[in-house]
Amino acid sequence: MKLWSGRFEKNTDSLVDRLNASISYDQRMYAEDITGSMAHAAMLGARGIIPQDEAERIVKALGEILEDCKAGKIEFSEENEDIHMNVEVLLTQRIGDAGKRLHTARSRNDQVAVDLRLYLRKEITMLEEQVRSLIEAICGKAEQHLHAIMPAYTHLQRAQPSTFAHYTMAYAEMLLRDLGRLSDCRARLNLCPLGSGAACGTTYPIDREMTAGNLGFDGPTRNSIDGVSDRDYVVELASALSLLMMHLSRFSEELILWTSLEFGFITLDDAYATGSSIMPQKKNPDVAELVRGKTGRVYGHLMGLLTVLKGLPLAYNKDMQEDKEAIFDCLDTVSDCLAVFTPMYQTMTVRTDRLRRAASEGFINATDCADYLVKKGLPFRDAYTHTGKLVHHCIETGETLETLPLEEYQAVSPSFDEGVYQAIDLDVCLSCRQVPGGPAPEMVQAHIGQVRALLKNGGA
Ligand code: ARG
Numbered sequence: 001m002k003l004w005s006g007r008f009e010k011n012t013d014s015l016v017d018r019l020n021a022s023i024s025y026d027q028r029m030y031a032e033d034i035t036g037s038m039a040h041a042a043m044l045g046a047r048g049i050i051p052q053d054e055a056e057r058i059v060k061a062l063g064e065i066l067e068d069c070k071a072g073k074i075e076f077s078e079e080n081e082d083i084h085m086n087v088e089v090l091l092t093q094r095i096g097d098a099g100k101r102l103h104t105a106r107s108r109n110d111q112v113a114v115d116l117r118l119y120l121r122k123e124i125t126m127l128e129e130q131v132r133s134l135i136e137a138i139c140g141k142a143e144q145h146l147h148a149i150m151p152a153y154t155h156l157q158r159a160q161p162s163t164f165a166h167y168t169m170a171y172a173e174m175l176l177r178d179l180g181r182l183s184d185c186r187a188r189l190n191l192c193p194l195g196s197g198a199a200c201g202t203t204y205p206i207d208r209e210m211t212a213g214n215l216g217f218d219g220p221t222r223n224s225i226d227g228v229s230d231r232d233y234v235v236e237l238a239s240a241l242s243l244l245m246m247h248l249s250r251f252s253e254e255l256i257l258w259t260s261l262e263f264g265f266i267t268l269d270d271a272y273a274t275g276s277s278i279m280p281q282k283k284n285p286d287v288a289e290l291v292r293g294k295t296g297r298v299y300g301h302l303m304g305l306l307t308v309l310k311g312l313p314l315a316y317n318k319d320m321q322e323d324k325e326a327i328f329d330c331l332d333t334v335s336d337c338l339a340v341f342t343p344m345y346q347t348m349t350v351r352t353d354r355l356r357r358a359a360s361e362g363f364i365n366a367t368d369c370a371d372y373l374v375k376k377g378l379p380f381r382d383a384y385t386h387t388g389k390l391v392h393h394c395i396e397t398g399e400t401l402e403t404l405p406l407e408e409y410q411a412v413s414p415s416f417d418e419g420v421y422q423a424i425d426l427d428v429c430l431s432c433r434q435v436p437g438g439p440a441p442e443m444v445q446a447h448i449g450q451v452r453a454l455l456k457n458g459g460a
Contacts, residue, residue: 003085021078022321023086025328030074032118033083034066036111037091039214040194041102049105049204054098061095062087082321083115084108105206107198109228109316114194116324118215120237123331124186130338131179131244132455137346138172139448141165146441149426150265150355151364158362161429164350165448166439172451174247181240189233192217196227199315229315231305234323238302241330242295248337249295252288255348259285264354269347272340287344291337298333301326356426360400363391365424368432369401372423376415386413 002012012020038059045055065087068074080086085108092099142165152162192212195201201224208220221227258265259273268285276282308322366387373383389412394404401424409416422428434440437447 022082023076026083029115029119030069032115036114039211043211050101057098105202105204110193110196134342148352149359162439165444178244185236191221193221193227196224225315242302245295245298249292252292255288267349272344368429
């Protein structure tokens with residue numbers, strides 16, 4: 001029999017039960033549901049709303065149910081719809097009438113909101129750890145490749161000299177922002193809706209500060225209708241996770257390109273690559289491709305959540321039950337991706353010879369050549385035009401700026417002298433980029449230090 005069957009004469013159709021039940025996916029919030037109920041029962045007892053000894057029995061029995069859940073001894077039933085009613089039914093089976101007092105001054109509407117906030121708070125903290133590990137892995141690899149010259153690209157055309165360290169530390173910055181967004185989201189969701197009731201609070205003399213405090217919230221929510229209607233934090237988290245996936249996807253795309261014969265910048269460890277069923281020679285970057293592909297599904301959930309909420313009148317509507325599968329899948333997807341991406345990144349080999357070869361073709365020192373003329377007193381725009389002519393000439397004759405004879409330089413501008421060869425030397429180009437944020441090895445080393453200090457201070 002349903003907990004709410006009093007008003008009804010007939011049982012629900014079994015198809016309705018199937019559509020209505022959320023236990024198959026909301027059971028993952030059992031610990032949060034039980035801890036929320038323990039805090040609620042303790043408060044009811046402390047305020048004399050239910051007898052203190054019964055409150056204590058409830059708390060004790062809930063503790064036992066929690067242990068049984070952890071030990072996998074509990075089978076939840078679809079009959080009882082969701083995790084909230086399943087736990088309440090179990091409690092009443094175990095301690096009788098005292099269990100029936102638990103739901104005093106509470107509704108499933110504030111209950112589910114508190115469960116979800118507690119659950120997401122915990123998950124955010126676990127995800128942050130995974131993001132941190134990836135940032136540390138990026139810093140570690142960067143530190144080993146401070147001098148590994150490679151081209152940076154614009155329009156996917158070789159552009160200017162960078163290093164593997166400088167290039168990849170860009171991803172550390174993106175991930176630091178992701179950490180910031182996750183912690184903002186946690187800070188904003190950390191208010192307790194318990195006491196909002198179904199929509200309009202309660203007449204019982206409850207103590208909302210007490211339950212909020214006991215559950216580690218910063219305080220109670222400030223409007224009971226908003227308390228049960230708000231799912232902004234779910235959308236906010238899905239949005240933060242979408243951005244995180246966008247970063248992982250861009251990084252994956254680079255790794256996919258870099259493993260190709262055309263680039264050949266990295267080699268993946270065999271443990272993180274796959275073969276082909278027909279082409280014996282293949283070693284495919286499936287992990288990176290899957291991360292790139294799974295980004296689409298996280299974006300999809302974000303759009304799904306926004307669409308579910310759009311147009312919902314206040315306060316609770318059953319549509320909101322749709323929030324869970326979406327956000328749970330976002331969390332699972334991101335966590336699975338990070339769990340594999342990080343060791344894949346750590347174990348891959350960087351082919352510094354290939355990076356350097358790519359850097360030595362494509363005139364990525366052309367800006368430096370123009371800057372050399374500027375140091376000789378030419379206006380930048382003239383220096384730029386002269387260098388452009390030299391590059392054009394090199395392309396025609398198959399030369400590089402390094403091999404071009406000095407007479408050819410001087411034919412374009414008499415300001416050139418022997419010093420130009422030093423100025424366009426790739427290692428010199430690199431070490432001269434001493435600007436904070438630039439690729440000079442000392443600058444990147446300093447950046448790595450800053451990122452590590454941010455991680456250590458827990459901030460971003
Ligand atoms: N399973 C429901 C959900 O996830 C819990 C809240 C149900 N409230 C209600 N009034 N039916 O949203």
